Amino acid sequence: MKFKVNEVFHSIQGEGARAGRPCLFIRLTGCPLRCGYCDTAYAFHEGVMRELDDLVAEVRRRLGPPRPGPCAPFVELTGGEPLAHPDAPALLRALLDLGYEVALETAGSHDLAPVPREVVKIVDRKTPGSGESHRWLESNLECLVPGQDELKFVLCDAADYDWARAWCAERRIWERVDVLFSPVWGRLDPAWLAGRVLDDGLPVRFQLQLHKLIWGAEARGV
Numbered sequence: 001m002k003f004k005v006n007e008v009f010h011s012i013q014g015e016g017a018r019a020g021r022p023c024l025f026i027r028l029t030g031c032p033l034r035c036g037y038c039d040t041a042y043a044f045h046e047g048v049m050r051e052l053d054d055l056v057a058e059v060r061r062r063l064g065p066p067r068p069g070p071c072a073p074f075v076e077l078t079g080g081e082p083l084a085h086p087d088a089p090a091l092l093r094a095l096l097d098l099g100y101e102v103a104l105e106t107a108g109s110h111d112l113a114p115v116p117r118e119v120v121k122i123v124d125r126k127t128p129g130s131g132e133s134h135r136w137l138e139s140n141l142e143c144l145v146p147g148q149d150e151l152k153f154v155l156c157d158a159a160d161y162d163w164a165r166a167w168c169a170e171r172r173i174w175e176r177v178d179v180l181f182s183p184v185w186g187r188l189d190p191a192w193l194a195g196r197v198l199d200d201g202l203p204v205r206f207q208l209q210l211h212k213l214i215w216g217a218e219a220r221g222v
């Protein structure tokens with residue numbers, strides 16, 4: 001079983017409830033979406049073909065034996081859009097079998113049903129400002145595991161904020177999973193977004209992309 005891999009890198013998880021934890025990232029090549037603010041366009045085509053066993057062996061070598069504890073190293077499959085690879089669920093299963101915590105970053109445009117339940121799913125609900133909100137699969141909401149998975153909104157402007165707030169309220173989704181509100185880097189003022197979250201009393205987690213604060217917005221492999 002082969003995968004086109006853009007990069008494998010060890011870094012700090014920059015987003016979500018696990019922000020700040022050391023993490024090994026596997027970035028698969030390819031994405032059928034074209035979000036206006038995409039910061040990983042280099043992963044649309046660049047990559048090399050690798051066997052599943054080879055990838056799994058690299059993860060084992062670089063992370064060492066699995067350790068228990070809330071800050072144990074973990075592995076995340078990202079992209080591009082990792083679920084554009086039909087065999088991605090098999091790769092996730094192989095990583096789980098190593099004994100690590102495993103996360104998946106996905107746009108929610110592909111069916112989550114084949115993804116193992118134990119995989120931490122960080123699902124990006126695309127907003128109108130991204131230009132790709134119509135790709136969303138509503139049935140994916142049924143696959144989100146309360147207390148484990150996260151639903152992320154990357155907001156371009158005030159209209160996106162109003163849309164995301166209404167979308168969440170209609171489904172009362174924040175009563176079921178952790179909801180993340182994040183500004184598009186360099187486009188929406190973080191202070192404005194933080195102020196709106198507080199003023200409106202939204203039960204969401206405000207976040208910035210920690211890796212961009214550390215290494216800059218243009219850095220790759222972080």
Ligand code: SF4
Binds near residue numbers: 037079
């Ligand atoms: S889904 Fe992610 S990788 Fe694909 S275009 Fe949008 S931001 Fe870029």
